[in-house]
Amino acid sequence: MSSRDVTKADVVRMLVVGAVASAAGIAIGLSINWFPTAASTQAGPIDTFFDIMIFISVPVFVLVTTIVLFAVIRFRVRPGEEDLDGPPVHGNTRVEIVWTAIPAIVLTLLCVYAATVLSDIDSAKADQLKITAYAQQFAWSYQYTGTDGKKFLTNQMFVPCSPTTANQGEGAPCDGRQLSLDIKAVDVIHSFWIPEMRMKQDAVPGITTHTKINPNRIGTYPVVCAELCGVGHSAMRSTIHVVTPAQYTAWLKLNSKAKTG
Ligand SMILES: [Cu+2]
Structure with a gap:
């Protein structure tokens, strides 16, 4: 037995170090508040999905790093060995099958889960508010249908949402119409994103x-x-106002009049 053989004690030590590092990494990853305030029903399943990704990817990272660090230390060149060849290794079929099969299974399961979440959060509700968003260097504009049936353009989004508690102000939970957005790009590729609502879609x-x-x-x-759409990309911002249905109707009336009368 040479000083470089991997013993059972080495494997146990790596497992212990890996388990402790994984637990610490998962705890840190889950304790960090990665996302802004959640302001849509889509946010919950997306945030849970990210938590599960952390839960799976941290141990994979730790496993790979532990084995690499062990190999670097154990199999390093020692004084007097500079001109020696390493041992001839011809692969290990069993290990290669395992390290191909396990990631393949994990990735397939994650794909199925991601597709399920996507189809779930993207399912259509009966009561929709249809808006067309136009992206151009370096501004957003939105096309609404006014109270008179005519279309008008605005650079701020307003959407109605009925508060579900007595509180009607900022931060009140609400329920209401689903926004159905058609997104068009006038010049180059942009991407429509509302971080608080999590949803993001390319404009092409x-x-x-x-x-x-x-x-x-x-x-x-x-x-x-x-x-990234050009020099003004970082300034390409607008605002979505989630308001009560009464406030929304008032805004819609005002804009219908202003743009057509
Ligand atoms: Cu842009």
């Missing part, structure tokens, strides 16, 4: 893309461009 010249959002918190949130 020549095609119309779609997304659905169910706001569930009264308040004002930024709409940002999430695709």
Whole structure:
């Protein structure tokens, strides 16, 4: 037995170190508040999905790092060995099958889970508010249908949401119409993103893309461009106002009049 053989004690030590590091990494990963305030029903399943990704990816990272560090230390070149060849290794079929099969199974399960979450959060509700969002360097505009049936453009989004508690102000939980967005790009590729509502969709010249959002918190949130689109990209922002149905109707009336009368 040479000083470089891997013993059972080595494996046990690596497992202990790996388990402790994984537990610490998962605890840190889950304790960090990665996302802003959740303001849509889509936020819950998406945030849970990220937590599960942390739970799975931290142990994988720890496993790989532990084995690499062990190999670097155990099999390093020692004084007098500079001109020696390493031992001839011809692979290990069993290990190669295992390290191919396990990631394949994990990735397949994650794909199925992600597809399930996506189809769940993207399912259509009966009561939709249809808006067309136009992206251009470096601004957003939104096309609404006014109270008179005519279309008008605005650079701020307003959406109605009925508060479900006595509190009607900022932060009140609410329930209401699903936004059904058609997204168009006038010039280059942009990306429509409301971080508080989590949903993001590319805006691509020549095609119309779609997304659905169910706001569930009264308040004002930024709409940002999430695709580097030119020098003014970082300034390509607008606002979505989630307001009570009465406030929304008042805003819609005002704009219908202003744009057509
Ligand atoms: Cu942009």
